Amino acid sequence: PSGAEPDRRNLTSMETDALIGGLNVSDGHPRMPLTTAQRAIVDSLPALFDEAEKRVFEEIEAEAQQTFLHGIGQHRAPVGTGRLVSCYSSSVAMDITARALAHRTDTIALVHPTFDNIPDLLRGRGLKLLPVPEAELAAGEPELPDEVGAVFVTTPNNPTGWVLSEDGLRRLAAFCARTGRVLAMDTCFRAQDERAQYDTYAILEDSGAQWVVIEDTGKLWPTLELKAGFLAWGEHTDLPLLEYFSDVLLSVSPLVLLMLTRFAQDAERGGYAELHGLIARNRRALAEVLDGGPVRLTDPDARISVARVTLPEDGPDAVALYDELVRRGTHVLPCGPFHWDRPQDGVRQVRLALARSGEDVVRAARALVDAVRAH
Ligand SMILES: N=C(N)NC[C@@H](O)CC(=O)C(=O)O
Numbered sequence: 001p002s003g004a005e006p007d008r009r010n011l012t013s014m015e016t017d018a019l020i021g022g023l024n025v026s027d028g029h030p031r032m033p034l035t036t037a038q039r040a041i042v043d044s045l046p047a048l049f050d051e052a053e054k055r056v057f058e059e060i061e062a063e064a065q066q067t068f069l070h071g072i073g074q075h076r077a078p079v080g081t082g083r084l085v086s087c088y089s090s091s092v093a094m095d096i097t098a099r100a101l102a103h104r105t106d107t108i109a110l111v112h113p114t115f116d117n118i119p120d121l122l123r124g125r126g127l128k129l130l131p132v133p134e135a136e137l138a139a140g141e142p143e144l145p146d147e148v149g150a151v152f153v154t155t156p157n158n159p160t161g162w163v164l165s166e167d168g169l170r171r172l173a174a175f176c177a178r179t180g181r182v183l184a185m186d187t188c189f190r191a192q193d194e195r196a197q198y199d200t201y202a203i204l205e206d207s208g209a210q211w212v213v214i215e216d217t218g219k220l221w222p223t224l225e226l227k228a229g230f231l232a233w234g235e236h237t238d239l240p241l242l243e244y245f246s247d248v249l250l251s252v253s254p255l256v257l258l259m260l261t262r263f264a265q266d267a268e269r270g271g272y273a274e275l276h277g278l279i280a281r282n283r284r285a286l287a288e289v290l291d292g293g294p295v296r297l298t299d300p301d302a303r304i305s306v307a308r309v310t311l312p313e314d315g316p317d318a319v320a321l322y323d324e325l326v327r328r329g330t331h332v333l334p335c336g337p338f339h340w341d342r343p344q345d346g347v348r349q350v351r352l353a354l355a356r357s358g359e360d361v362v363r364a365a366r367a368l369v370d371a372v373r374a375h
Contacts, residue, residue: 011116011337014322018331025364026331028115028158028189028306030222030355035274038221041262045255048262052254061086064257065230068217068264071272072190073197076205077215083233085245086252090188090216090229091117096248097184097212097231098125100239104182105149111137113338113346114154118186120340122152131341134162140171150182151175156189156196159338159351161302166198173207182237183209188216188229191272192279193303201232210237219305219355220275221263226256279305282354282361289365294372298349305355308335309368311348316375318350321368324375330367 018026034042052060062080069077078084087093094117101108102125110119112131119129136142137153144151151172155164164172164185176183183204190196204211211234218227233241263271286307287297294315298308311321318334325332335346352364 009337010120011333014331014333017326022326022329022331023360023364023367024331025352025356025360026333028219028304028353028355029225030218030220030305031353031360032222032278032356034222035271037266037269037271038263041259041266044262045259048258049255052258055254057251057254060254060257060261061251064228064261064264067261067268069215069230071264071268073199074201074215076199076201078201078232078234081235082242083235083237085231085242086257087229087231087245088249088252089218089227090186090214091121092248093214093229093231094118094186095121095125096241096244097214098122098127099244100212100241101125101150101182101184102127103240104238105147107145107147108150108152108184109142109144109148110152110340111154111157112341113157113160113335114186114340115158116337116340118152118154129341134160137172138164138168140168140175142175144179144181148181150184152184152186154186154188156187156193156302156304158189158304159306159308159333159335161193161299161304161306163193163196165195166203169198169200169203170207173204173209173211176211177207177209181209182212182239183207184212184214186214188214188219189304190215191217191220191267192276192305194276195303204234208236210234210239212237212239212241217260217263220267221271222355223259223263226259228252228256228260276303278358279303279354282356282358283307285358285362286352286354286365289362289369293369295369306351306353308349308351311350311372313348315372317347319347320375321350321371324371325367328367328371330364332364332368
């Protein structure tokens with residue numbers, strides 16, 4: 001594709017290319033080394049297998065959901081109510097949600113920008129999408145035509161790191177309750193940013209809105225894609241979520257849930273502090289490599305495990321730089337596809353993953369600056 005035309009490939013296809021080797025700062029999946037405590041949990045997997053085999057699934061599931069969600073401030077999550085199910089991934093939970101929302105409305109207001117598999121999954125279920133900027137969602141009174149039956153917000157948002165504040169959620173939930181719209185939230189990065197760890201469920205339950213929340217363990221720990229996406233909804237949420245969930249799966253593995261409980265317990269005992277420290281150190285290391293050069297860190301106060309950088313007008317655009325870096329063996333993401341309604345808005349930005357070793361982040365940052373300078 002020419003430089004002017006933002007690349008039409010989806011982001012996950014580029015992330016897949018990054019899996020063939022080279023320096024992968026492409027996907028937001030955790031690829032840093034296990035900590036010592038995490039290594040000990042991995043070493044205990046055979047024993048966890050025996051425990052998972054013996055115990056009642058429902059008890060293992062409730063324990064995993066409670067340990068993980070309470071550990072990130074979600075004390076009113078509907079554990080044990082039958083309105084909180086475990087999926088193989090948050091994207092599976094997302095597709096179930098999309099199918100259920102399509103049962104209810106034709107049009108969804110979706111935060112713009114955001115990771116492109118979200119609009120792709122929603123459109124895949126026949127839904128029309130209306131882009132809403134982060135600031136408008138935070139103000140809690142987005143201008144929406146009547147046909148919009150739901151509002152979908154990713155918080156913390158990817159790739160910006162923007163977080164919907166507690167007051168912003170109160171306003172948005174009250175707006176949805178007042179206008180009869182479902183409020184759907186993708187909170188997959190929330191464990192990385194304490195500003196996103198106010199009790200979402202308390203606010204949603206008290207708002208009177210119909211709501212759906214998708215949580216994710218998959219962005220946190222280097223468990224080789226052993227993870228769960230949790231799908232939760234409100235007592236008055238009138239969507240066939242349980243029915244559509246049951247069409248997709250009976251249950252995730254109790255062994256995975258038991259392992260997640262151990263990782264979540266370790267996280268509360270210092271693992272989250274280590275994770276937040278790694279991400280902050282890597283964001284600073286990236287900023288230091290860029291400092292004084294032609295490329296700048298776009299969102300300095302973001303805390304999630306990805307970082308956007310903004311390219312100089314006189315350098316290569318995001319797609320040209322992405323292609324050049326792949327030629328040099330380094331995989332980033334061009335930001336065009338995050339801007340699912342206006343790809344040109346991302347033509348001067350690329351995203352780097354930070355859930356990596358410090359060395360990988362510094363090497364990738366240097367490769368990026370060299371490629372920009374060589375243009
Ligand atoms: N189902 C999909 N496409 N999964 C990829 C997604 O997890 C990557 C991601 O969210 C990120 O790189 O930020």
